[in-house]
Amino acid sequence: MLDLQLLRKDLDGVVRRLADRGFAFDAAAFSALEAERREIQIRTEDLQSRRNTLSKQIGIFKSKGEDASAVMAEVGGIGDTLKQSAARLDEIQTQLRDFLLGIPNLPHESVPVGDDETGNVEVRRWGSPRSFDFEVKDHVDVGEPLGLDFTTGAKLSGARFTMLRGGIARLHRALAQFMIDTHAGEHGYTECYTPYIVNPEILVGTGQLPKFADDMFRVEKGGGENLVTQYLISTSEITLTNTVRESILDAAALPVRLTAHSPCFRSEAGAYGRDTRGLIRQHQFDKVEMVQVTTPDTSYEALEQMVGHAEAILQKLELPYRVITLCTGDMGFGAAKTYDLEVWIPAQATFREISSCSNMEAFQARRMQARFRNAQGKPENVHTLNGSGLAVGRTLVAVLENYQNADGSVTVPAVLRPYMGGRDVLTA
Known part of the structure; x- marks a missing residue:
């Protein structure tokens, strides 16, 4: 399987090297999956951060004897959204892995270029x-x-x-x-x-x-x-x-x-x-x-x-x-x-x-x-x-x-x- 970090850093270079071995890499499909992964991952991390912040607030409210029900309700709502977002992130990661499993290895620089x-x-x-x-x-x-x-x-x-x-x-x-x-x-x-x-x-x-x-x-x-x-x-x-x-x-x-x-x-x-x-x-x-x-x-x-x-x-x-x-x-x-x-x-x-x-x-x-x-x-x-x-x-x-x-x-x-x-x- 190819290095995912290399694909993210040098997609054009990977596409060229795969073309040398007669493989047409679907850069558009990869870019679309990667863009959705980034979006969902950022959203998931933001939701996790927001939930952590609110959870701390709940602790503070309770320590002061104040009503924390509104914050607790928001945390509950975030939990459902976070669960959906995390599930979709897992789906995207699986799709990316399945996509990469069909891609051949990159040829070493010493390999002669040829069609057959x-x-x-x-x-x-x-x-x-x-x-x-x-x-x-x-x-x-x-x-x-x-x-x-x-x-x-x-x-x-x-x-x-x-x-x-x-x-x-x-x-x-x-x-x-x-x-x-x-x-x-x-x-x-x-x-x-x-x-x-x-x-x-x-x-x-x-x-x-x-x-x-x-x-x-x-x-x-x-x-x-x-x-x-x-x-x-x-x-x-x-x-x-x-x-x-x-x-x-x-x-x-x-x-x-x-x-x-x-x-x-x-x-x-x-x-x-x-x-x-x-x-x-x-x-x-x-x-x-x-x-x-x-x-x-x-x-x-x-x-x-x-x-x-x-x-x-x-x-x-x-x-x-x-x-x-x-x-x-x-x-x-x-x-x-x-x-x-x-x-x-x-x-x-x-x-x-x-x-x-x-x-x-x-x-x-x-x-x-x-x-x-x-x-x-x-x-x-x-x-x-x-x-x-x-x-x-x-x-x-x-x-x-x-x-x-x-x-x-x-x-x-x-x-x-x-x-x-x-x-x-x-x-x-």
Whole structure:
């Protein structure tokens, strides 16, 4: 959520910065709400002041034995008006909050301005794509003889669900274990196991609600007045970040670094027709997530660090990739700055996203009321960051395609062999 004080002080500047990311801020609607809020707040404060003054007068009259009935009647009338005014002020505050919940974050000054992905800027590349002396297959054709079963997945749950069997299921598990072990053992993250179902206010905290409700899988229990609505997580960023919800942390406790491996559930509303073949875009997939909670002055250093942690996974797997900075028009809703890591996919002869690392600055912290005590001892919003380290299914795609052999087998990357019982090749 944006800083309300910044909107009040520099509305034109906020409108310009949001326009850079293709968002048309309704300044007239905000100004109207803000004007009514100021008017009602002043009226409410004046009524409170008048009531306090009159209440003191009542005490004086009574101490002198004088008649205070007229003043008491006026106080009673003020009380009714004050109650109405305070109720309307609460309504306006709620309307302002609801209005702000639909506004994306402001882009950091270092983010390139652009309308869409064509405005993204490549930062660096690592590794060289492998040269094949045989016809390259995509991961579907490589994987199906090895246990990648789309037919059973669809029979059980419908389109965009997949069953894994045998060696390929173990390879998928090995990837997740390797990623978690690396982040917890080498990069300083605390491994977590989190709930997969959360309450609506948790999703409001990290920005999935209310804007992206259609992209979430909803679960309901009970009925009538006892109906409870919850949601399946679309990433463990949601649960990890919300661990600092409604907290005031000691500065010495920062940074907080958390990681978790979890399934992720996304309805992919509006995404039909894209990547319908294979594992690239699924309703259920696994991801290893990294989250950091920092002070504002260290968050951009932490972002670079987090990108490096995701890169380390790809380098250990010896998968070619590139890092790009997303432009203003391609960033996610809550991000102030985002780097994407894209891995080389031989069958498509292109790079595809495998990790996204973002600094949300205080955007989520305001929604969650997550703060720390600064050097002056005053509560201040933390900064939150998140990044994929990595998307497990997409990493499996990259391994199957980059490590495929002419006979249909797949070489197991060296770093994964300890997790595969020493197995160095998958065969049908």
